[in-house]
Amino acid sequence: MRLSYRIFLGFFLLVGLATFFVLRIFMQEVRPGVRQGMEVALVDTANLLAEIAAPELKAGTLDKGPFAGAVRRFSERTFSARIWDVDHHKAGFRVHVMDSKGVVLFDSEARDQGQDFSTWNDVYRTLRGQYGARSTRSDPKDETTSLMHVAAPIMDGPKIIGVLSVAVPTGSVVPFARRSQQRVFRASLLIMGVALLLGLGLSFALTRSVEKLRDYATEVSLGRRAVLPKLIGGELSDLGRALETMREKLEGRQYVERYVHTLTHEMKSPLSAIHGAAELLQEDMPDADRQRFLSNIREQEERLQRLVHRMLDLASVEQRQGLQQASRVSLAALTESVLEALHPRLALRNLKVRTAVPADAFTYGESFLLEQALGNLLDNALEFAEAGSTLQISTETSAGFHTLAIRDSGPGIPDYALEKIFDPFYSLPRPDTGKKSTGLGLSFVRQVAELHGGSIHVGNVQGGCEARLVLPMG
Numbered sequence: 001m002r003l004s005y006r007i008f009l010g011f012f013l014l015v016g017l018a019t020f021f022v023l024r025i026f027m028q029e030v031r032p033g034v035r036q037g038m039e040v041a042l043v044d045t046a047n048l049l050a051e052i053a054a055p056e057l058k059a060g061t062l063d064k065g066p067f068a069g070a071v072r073r074f075s076e077r078t079f080s081a082r083i084w085d086v087d088h089h090k091a092g093f094r095v096h097v098m099d100s101k102g103v104v105l106f107d108s109e110a111r112d113q114g115q116d117f118s119t120w121n122d123v124y125r126t127l128r129g130q131y132g133a134r135s136t137r138s139d140p141k142d143e144t145t146s147l148m149h150v151a152a153p154i155m156d157g158p159k160i161i162g163v164l165s166v167a168v169p170t171g172s173v174v175p176f177a178r179r180s181q182q183r184v185f186r187a188s189l190l191i192m193g194v195a196l197l198l199g200l201g202l203s204f205a206l207t208r209s210v211e212k213l214r215d216y217a218t219e220v221s222l223g224r225r226a227v228l229p230k231l232i233g234g235e236l237s238d239l240g241r242a243l244e245t246m247r248e249k250l251e252g253r254q255y256v257e258r259y260v261h262t263l264t265h266e267m268k269s270p271l272s273a274i275h276g277a278a279e280l281l282q283e284d285m286p287d288a289d290r291q292r293f294l295s296n297i298r299e300q301e302e303r304l305q306r307l308v309h310r311m312l313d314l315a316s317v318e319q320r321q322g323l324q325q326a327s328r329v330s331l332a333a334l335t336e337s338v339l340e341a342l343h344p345r346l347a348l349r350n351l352k353v354r355t356a357v358p359a360d361a362f363t364y365g366e367s368f369l370l371e372q373a374l375g376n377l378l379d380n381a382l383e384f385a386e387a388g389s390t391l392q393i394s395t396e397t398s399a400g401f402h403t404l405a406i407r408d409s410g411p412g413i414p415d416y417a418l419e420k421i422f423d424p425f426y427s428l429p430r431p432d433t434g435k436k437s438t439g440l441g442l443s444f445v446r447q448v449a450e451l452h453g454g455s456i457h458v459g460n461v462q463g464g465c466e467a468r469l470v471l472p473m474g
Contacts, residue, residue: 039133039150042166045093046152050164053097053106054154057162062097062106063113071095071108093168094147097154098123100161117165122151126163129153135170146170213239274301323366323451328474331361331404335393338374342382349387356394361402364474365452373448373456376441377406377467383430383437384410384465397473401454404469412460421458422446445469 049071056065075094097106102118117123125132132151147167154162212229274297281293335357339346346353363370381391385408396403411431413421420426427439442458449456454471 038168038170039148042093042148042150042168043152046150046164046166049095049166050152050154053164054156054161057097057099057105057154058156068106071106075108093166096165096167098163098165100127102127102163105162120149122149122165123163126151126153126165127160129160132163132165326365327367328362329365329367329370330359331363331395331402331471332357332359334367334370334374335404338371338378341375342378345382346391349382349385351382351385351388352390354390354392356392357404358395361395361397362474363402363452363471365471369448369451370471373445373469374404374406376445377469380441381406381408381410381465381467384408386410386431400473401470402473404471405466406469407461407464407466409464412465413458418459422456 049067053062053067056062056067059065062068095106095108096104096112096117098104098117102116102120102123104112104115104117107113118127121134122132134149135146136149137146146169148170149165149167151163151165153160154164209229216229278297281290285293335355339353339355378391385391389409392405392407394405394407396405413428417426417428421428422442423439424443425439427436429436442456446456449469449471452471454469456470457468459466
């Protein structure tokens with residue numbers, strides 16, 4: 001299972017379980033909580049009515065006095081009240097008044113007068129100066145048939161002369177409890193939805209950084225140029241920097257080992273030639289032979305210098321992961337600058353150059369590196385082109401890239417060499433002299449092109465060879 005799925009499921013299960021248990025506890029407590037609030041209101045109501053009924057109970061006129069009339073009129077009264085989307089039109093409570101022995105003197109529904117309620121918990125406890133309340137179901141199996149009774153003492157000074165009990169069906173608060181449960185349930189669904197989105201965002205942020213590190217490590221392992229991605233702070237950033245440091249150290253060591261071995265191999269031939277010529281020069285020989293051997297030493301020394309310089313240039317580019325002093329570069333100005341530097345060599349071989357580079361063709365990069373890359377391509381074209389021929393430089397633009405094409409009229413590249421021309425130190429003999437170059441020019445051009453987000457392609461065309469340097473528009 002992917003890491004993102006694991007993080008998401010773990011986060012969602014944690015939040016989901018927490019929400020479930022909180023919701024379950026609330027659902028279990030909401031109805032008792034509503035009933036407790038209702039009981040508080042009944043306590044206040046019972047005590048208020050007990051104070052109102054006390055004078056009439058002492059006077060013995062309770063059943064026919066103003067108190068009884070008011071309670072009966074209240075029981076018959078209709079009103080309009082909308083409480084939390086629940087309509088309330090008629091009084092829901094019932095009133096009993098008992099004497100000091102628990103015998104019912106008054107019933108708001110006129111059904112229980114004369115009955116002995118002294119054993120009922122609410123009446124029994126109240127007559128003894130305690131808080132009296134009880135709940136009774138008319139149907140033991142149906143909680144909606146339950147009645148809550150709360151009693152209050154009727155006092156004559158410090159003496160209890162009777163009990164007033166108020167009864168309310170608990171079913172009257174069920175709509176409010178159910179509404180609260182529904183609202184809490186909807187809120188819980190909303191919380192779960194938000195938790196889902198947060199879980200998705202969190203898992204995406206974490207796994208995206210891990211995936212970036214994975215892709216970065218993959219690119220490094222394949223030997224490609226890779227830049228450490230931006231990561232969220234904390235341990236992942238520390239891990240990224242540690243990987244970058246490790247990569248630099250490993251690449252530096254491998255790079256030195258590889259190029260020291262290659263450079264040693266490439267230097268053997270010119271050093272052997274110099275050594276042989278030096279030994280021969282120690283002997284007596286005609287001046288013409290001496291000059292030939294001295295010329296050979298100078299030629300091999302120049303070859304070594306070119307090899308070292310090209311190696312240094314290539315090494316400086318290969319070790320870089322990004323541009324350093326980039327700016328907007330005109331391809332027309334770049335081409336003109338390189339051609340001006342090569343003018344003496346072009347004139348020496350009587351080569352003409354036909355350019356078609358528009359003035360509005362720009363790229364973004366390091367002018368110095370681009371000039372070196374283009375110089376390498378033109379240098380190859382110059383050496384392989386037939387004397388007196390024409391070099392063609394043109395530009396194509398497509399899909400956000402400029403393609404700078406350099407075409408010569410030389411013999412082209414042999415089929416066996418097409419896949420090797422970008423390998424370091426691989427070189428083909430020049431048609432005029434039969435000599436080889438350092439074999440680092442095209443490798444350098446490829447590194448520069450990739451550093452700028454482009455590419456280089458070299459292949460045969462009718463009548464010669466063409467190099468196509470692709471660079472992003474700037």
